[in-house]
Amino acid sequence: MTLRPLALAASLAAAIAGCKGEPTTTTTPAAASAPTASPDHVPPGVNAVQNEMRLLHEAMRDSVTAIADGHLQAIAESMHRVHRARELTEKAVEEKRYTLPKNADKLEEFKAKDDAFHQELEKLVAASTSNDAKATSEQLGVVLSKCSDCHTMFRR
Numbered sequence: 001m002t003l004r005p006l007a008l009a010a011s012l013a014a015a016i017a018g019c020k021g022e023p024t025t026t027t028t029p030a031a032a033s034a035p036t037a038s039p040d041h042v043p044p045g046v047n048a049v050q051n052e053m054r055l056l057h058e059a060m061r062d063s064v065t066a067i068a069d070g071h072l073q074a075i076a077e078s079m080h081r082v083h084r085a086r087e088l089t090e091k092a093v094e095e096k097r098y099t100l101p102k103n104a105d106k107l108e109e110f111k112a113k114d115d116a117f118h119q120e121l122e123k124l125v126a127a128s129t130s131n132d133a134k135a136t137s138e139q140l141g142v143v144l145s146k147c148s149d150c151h152t153m154f155r156r
């Protein structure tokens with residue numbers, strides 16, 4: 001398709017205006033600013049999995065920043081918060097205080113996916129603590145590739 005210069009200018013202007021109008025993040029404001037997540041206790045109005053997921057989201061963003069800054073040691077600390085929150089999740093599941101939003105009857109499958117996922121997180125920590133930038137970046141890709149699979153199955 002060939003655009004006349006004027007049409008091209010108009011569509012460029014529209015594209016730029018469109019960019020400005022779009023939100024800068026696709027996450028919910030609560031998840032983006034994450035004032036309601038804690039590795040030590042589940043805050044009011046949030047369940048244990050949501051709490052853990054918010055910290056996981058932060059840890060993912062921190063990991064990208066750590067790779068960008070060449071400061072891989074920051075990853076372990078951020079991921080440690082996720083592991084502490086996971087203990088709160090395990091306790092809630094054990095005490096039957098947590099119900100999955102979707103496929104609630106497939107709790108065993110959720111636990112298996114969660115176990116496998118946390119093993120991938122441990123590999124990410126291991127790569128980062130050995131200061132291997134390539135392995136860390138590749139493993140971050142592996143970790144991110146697992147989010148949507150579990151969300152499709154268990155999240156509304």
Ligand code: HEC
Nearest residue numbers: 031049050053054057113114117143144146147150154155
């Ligand atoms: C083992 C399953 C599983 C994996 C893996 C997983 N999630 Fe989740 N996630 C869930 C479930 C279940 C919910 C819905 C929790 C609820 O509302 O009770 C959720 C919800 C979320 C939320 C919304 C939390 C809120 O504030 O309501 C975010 C953000 C999130 N996940 C991020 C991620 C990211 C990023 C990854 C990958 C790095 C990931 N999740 C991997 C199961 C998973």
